[in-house]
Amino acid sequence: MARNATSAGGGTGTGAGAAVPERLLAEATRLFAERGYDRTSVQEIVEAAGVTKGALYHYFGSKDDLLHEIYGRVLRLQTERLDAIVARDTDVRGRLAEAAADVVVTSIQNLDDTKIFFRSMHQLSPEKQKAVRAERRRYHETFRSLIEEGQRDGHFRPELRPDLVVDFFFGSVHHLGTWYRADGPLSADQVATEFSDLLLHSVQRP
Amino acid sequence: MARNATSAGGGTGTGAGAAVPERLLAEATRLFAERGYDRTSVQEIVEAAGVTKGALYHYFGSKDDLLHEIYGRVLRLQTERLDAIVARDTDVRGRLAEAAADVVVTSIQNLDDTKIFFRSMHQLSPEKQKAVRAERRRYHETFRSLIEEGQRDGHFRPELRPDLVVDFFFGSVHHLGTWYRADGPLSADQVATEFSDLLLHSVQRP
Amino acid sequence: MARNATSAGGGTGTGAGAAVPERLLAEATRLFAERGYDRTSVQEIVEAAGVTKGALYHYFGSKDDLLHEIYGRVLRLQTERLDAIVARDTDVRGRLAEAAADVVVTSIQNLDDTKIFFRSMHQLSPEKQKAVRAERRRYHETFRSLIEEGQRDGHFRPELRPDLVVDFFFGSVHHLGTWYRADGPLSADQVATEFSDLLLHSVQRP
Amino acid sequence: MARNATSAGGGTGTGAGAAVPERLLAEATRLFAERGYDRTSVQEIVEAAGVTKGALYHYFGSKDDLLHEIYGRVLRLQTERLDAIVARDTDVRGRLAEAAADVVVTSIQNLDDTKIFFRSMHQLSPEKQKAVRAERRRYHETFRSLIEEGQRDGHFRPELRPDLVVDFFFGSVHHLGTWYRADGPLSADQVATEFSDLLLHSVQRP
DNA sequence: TATGAATGAGGGTTCATTCAT
């Protein structure tokens, strides 16, 4: 029974003056990443956003709905970017390298979403989980198609199972939320370059 | 205030006749993997184990303690195996390949622990979390030493950051819990072989 | 995390139609006096008040908070009355007699609070206990100042330690909750008169 | 179903080598005084005494029984002492002064018992409570008889109600547990002398 | 004489959600 949250409200920023739904999503994202979905109470979210419970339930059907909306955002973003990269008219190795680097950079730029993604998926209601998984699967399939294309072209080793390669790589990506620190020694680009390089070397013909 | 759970009780099996602490740990592992730590109630655990809450709290200081014990078991197991492999007197490439394949196999054989590991770490109490992280770090360092050895020997690409490679690979390993299915098309050995192969190709000199 | 209980709600009575926080405080006072703080369950309080646990925790941060609020009420009442009496412009002997009689009367009129006071103080959380003790100390100091004034004036025996006299007398007052019965042979005024008389005789110069 | 605790066991000291029942009583007294009866668990008592729960339940029928035994000890002690003083063949004023001073000194010497006495009485089972109150009443009656004797002799003011005087004074005595500190500025004798003096002055004819 | 595993009832507290206003 989710209201159409994203189109409600007026502003689009995330500061104190932003529209209420945006503020709620921003604070929820921060808190879910910080202490986990189940450990974050609705009360804490509305306090952080400076509104009351009634307001939250006016815009979102449930706490679960908030989480679903967060997943929707990051999935839409990553799908759009991947689709754009895949559609380019360049060597498949370059597109795979770019796709890999791009998902690392956006995962780091939205590290809270990354943390939430791999830790809280199973806390969604079954049907929402199904929807998210389906969308995620389409994303993986697109990524996999790059591998397959490279195998057909003779650039990538034909004995590899493309789906396993995808799971191999996205494990690494999802894991970023566990160890990456914005105040650490590595920039997002450095990690992206090296992860992309590792992936390419692992699939390319010798 | 954790009681000495692992040494208590008489039996060591996990069936209905096994010792109470073992039964509790087994059921807790299963339930935590199935529905998450926060979503599993102490009541459900004791019902599954066929005892009462009082019995659980006789052996374990808290629900948190149960989780800590689960982490301890898997960490001990993996550390022992890795140490044994690293200590061998063979080519570093072979040892890295074997270490990688082995952690994949044991992660799949203990898939419930793997699921719990990367999803519930942050639900441990801060101090227990610290202890687990410290032990995990030592494990990673041992693994990393293999990469460094290979770089010194000239087998592995010197431009790679060993710690990044470790995080890259263990992301893939932890992610197994998310997608691997025992009743799926792939055996543990198949996954282990291919993951190990991907790692080796990603680090070896061309 | 105590909500502002005393200013919440609309009514001020204590009957079934009174505001919820007031009803909760009234029933808690009665039950704490009757069977002790630790022996009174939150469930019993809310049942007596005709609400649910959630309502209690909406107004009070904890069971401990309820007790603290009860202490606050009686302390405010007694402090106000004592300050008014001390400030009068009459003979110090009269003021001491009146102060003594007054605290006896109000202790009997609020016998439940008196019972709770000396039995449940140590069941408050350490910091709340500290706060209550500090306020209680100020009350005692005001009372003591009457003794000291009488000693300076030459009405009271100079060899007495004023603080010991205060502890001596307030022991008697706190003890009222142990033996006084509203349906017994003595009126509040009779006890007040005699206690006041005993105090005056014990301190006056022969 | 209390076993005959006091006659069981061999030793009579309270150190680590003392007999088990004595050690249990000593630790229970200390803990009850420190944190209250309800807040002290049987587990804590047996741990402090260096025995197990089974041992406690071997000597005492219940936790309640322990408390009852503690009451019994202090009551027996005080009754014996008062009876001895009252029986003397001296001026009633001297005997009252001595009785008053003596109960103050023994209350301070057994301050833990004093604290427990006035705080935990109502946590005894109803029938044990009745027994304790009956014994306490006999003690008060003996004390009251001194007042009455003094009134008959013309030493004490005849208009006073002897029972009120007793309650007045024993309030002060019971209250000692609340404020007296062994490491404070006042010795037991100093307090005893002044309390006794206050009592005598309050009852004597001018 | 003493153990300690196990019970079972109840403890205080939290929380997503609803609804009259």
Added chain:
DNA sequence: GATGAATGAACCCTCATTCAT
């Protein structure tokens, strides 16, 4: 559009006591 009082169910945990050994 928004409030916040109130619900009701579930939560983790504690504890005095029992009993087979």
